[in-house]
Amino acid sequence: MATPPVCHSESDQGATSSDVLGRRVDTTRVSSTAFEGTPHAPAHARKFVRQVLGEWHLSHLAEDAVLLTSELVTNAVVHAGTGIELTCRLDADTGPAKLEIEVDDHLPERTIDETGVMPAVTLTDEVRPSGRGLALAGILADAWGVTYTRTTKRVWVRLELADGGDGQETAAGPPVPAPAAIDTLHVGVVVTDGDGLVRSWNSEAQALLGWRPEQTIGRLLADLVAWRGHGPYALSLTDTLGLGRWRGEARMRHADGRLVPVYVSHLRTKGRAQDRRSIWMVVAGDHRYVLTPPPAPRSDAGRRIKDLLDRDMPFQELLDTIARIVQMFSGGDAAYVLLPAEGGNRFGVAAGAGATAGLVGVLATGVFGAERKTPTMIEDLLAGDVELAEQLRARSLACAPLLLAGEVTGYLAVTAEQPGRFDKELTVSLQHIADQVAVPVQRARLAEQDRAHRGRLSFLAEAGELLAGVHDEELIAALTAQLVVPKIATWAAVYLTDLAGMTRLAHVWHSEERHNAALRKSLPAIPRTALDEVSWPAGPEAVLSFPLLTQGRSHGALVIGRAEPTLPLEVADLLADLCRLVALNLHTAMLYARQATTSRVLQRSLLPMRVAPMPGLESAVVYEPAEEGADVGGDFYDLFTVGDHWCFALGDVCGSGPEAAAVTGLARHAVRLLAKEHYTVADIFDRLNQALLEEDEEGRFLSLLCGELTPLPQGGALCTIASAGHPPPLLLRADGLVEAVATPQLLLGIEAGARFYVETFELAPEEVLLCVTDGVTERRDGGRLLDDGNGLAALLAECRGLSAHAVAERVRHVVETFAPEPSQDDVALLVIRAGEQGRRRPALGQVNR
Incomplete structure (x- = not known):
């Protein structure tokens, strides 16, 4: 919590600067405050600067000043962690009037290079942070620098008050991009089918790009878009059309041949593959603000988390709600709650939210290691951890550990498909939320583990009793599917692999039995991917595959469909145990069938093949x-x-x-x-x-x-x-x-x-x-x-x-x-x-x- 600010105001010269701004501005003013180096400091700093500039009638500078302050204080919190002093200084005595903002910390032994990046970084050891704080200073400020004393390091920025400005004082608020002329705004709507063919083209799209509907309907959207990805792992247009939601910049071909910069909001409808549609809302790049949703105020996230923790709700619902709040306040494409996997040294997805949420299983160590106890922000995962980028299906990542008694008990993570989507301020806010939820989540997790353990044993005991003594593979497949539907999945399919290695679809079961025939018809006769691989969701349902393995041999796979995008860890563990039990019973059934066949052949040799007829x-x-x-x-x-x-x-x-x-x-x-x-x-x-x-x-x-x-x-x-x-x-x-x-x-x-x-x-x-x-x-x-x-x-x-x-x-x-x-x-x-x-x-x- 911030200490009460100590303010100094000097006005003994009584001078005005009406010749500078055309209105009265007090000269030589100083206001300062001190904060502890906690994640709350940036928020208090922003509030302090807004208040001071309002009192000094300089609200028109508030946006740039608050942004610079937030970045500098965040740097000090993350890299130093000591007490912080913030000073605002207005000097109009000599030359042009100028506003200086100074941030002091008590860790002078570290230096900052000209790019604004500290050599030793606590956010992440693998990936260098962007250095956005002082990079912004170089863009927004008229001057900046670093000053050292024996006990402190001071980073300062200077904003000069330009002569003759027409600046109207405005209320502090989020930055709004300068819009283009409103009469140039056209919101085009383009609809394509599953093959990427244009099926609808409205008049606004014609006004924006010049193509008449009859010229576009039936054409490939790819013919009208000059798609350009960046980097070896950039999404193609086909990949983008396959996403549930996407927003970003693109270039589309005008009827006169030129390329028009546009901003696109993409949505894919749910349903069967042949019935899905991709809907593009398209505006000129200058009007992107129309389609860019503002993120939820970050200050509101803490209040919503507090309200959430005051309620009594099931463990999984608690995690899902935390993920939704984190995703909304961060503006990321997806957000996840990660909890320890079996063994405790690795982490897996316990809940997720967002358009691209679909992660399942245990994540690779590195960023999500049990020893990493600081928040992490990575601008582009492909630059340092390709495996994690592919696993997360994202390039931007911000995460914060859930700490309890100095030990990491989980992570909050947000991801985005595009690089450079997050900033350090977000990581600090994310850590604040992580600190709020760490204890309640751990308490609820332990209670849920105890309940789940009892339920898991009960479920496996029921499954074991049901499968005991069953020596028919078809019956085992049917019982397995009915064990998981509808308790765990909406539908299930069991594939069986025989001794010759041939795999076939043995049984399907849907929670609504009338869909069984259609489900069997829609599923492939054999899995399209290896049985030991997880199949990622391809539609409104998450489709997951679990191998049936015993003694190093595959007996097939259990494939399930769930409406939920993520699979809780305890459910994944339960399904793994069930699959081992089923595989063991299939192995026993296989041995029994082989022995029974051999026995029948030998037994039949003990009886006469035919009885001789006797005349009379x-x-x-x-x-x-x-x-x-x-x-x-x-x-x-x-x-x-x-x-x-x-x-x-x-x-x-x-x-x-x-x-x-x-x-x-x-x-x-x-x-x-x-x-x-x-x-x-x-x-x-x-x-x-x-x-x-x-x-x-x-x-x-x-x-x-x-x-x-x-x-x-x-x-x-x-x-x-x-x-x-x-x-x-x-x-x-x-x-x-x-x-x-x-x-x-x-x-x-x-x-x-x-x-x-x-x-x-x-x-x-x-x-x-x-x-x-x-x-x-x-x-x-x-x-x-x-x-x-x-x-x-x-x-x-x-x-x-x-x-x-x-x-x-x-x-x-x-x-x-x-x-x-x-x-x-x-x-x-x-x-x-x-x-x-x-x-x-x-x-x-x-x-x-």
């Missing part, structure tokens, strides 16, 4: 593995031709899983191979028993029912059969009687010296042979089994006169409905029926569930 006989098979999603369990069956007869087998391996499947494969292929070599059923059992004992170290045993069918001339077949620990096969006679036709013997794979024998019976016409595994006989409902009290025989007796297929389906249905719970064991059954004498029925029917 019909057969049906039911096979249902107990394990969900499995094609093969511990049960197996086979029916094949061996010379002039047929061989069938039905077996059940003890146990389940891959080990049981391995035994299943060994048993089925061994039976088929031995039968093809014309081994008898008994020999097949002997050899298979020996093979199991030699190959299976874990002692797995096998129940097996195996038989041969030889057709008989009178119809039916002669059956030779053996049962190794298997449920006995049942024969349904033509008269409805049911009897067991094989005696259970020792299980295979238990005893090396076991001997097996066969039994023989005749399968007469219209008789049915039913062979089942224990999944049928031992189907359980509480303490009751399906075969209790010869239940299976009773069931078969009811099937008299049915086809083999109908018998198999009847037994399957009874097994399925015997208990409310699904069966815990594999179910396999084989039905063989001899046809009616003299008739041949279809050879095979199969029910395979």
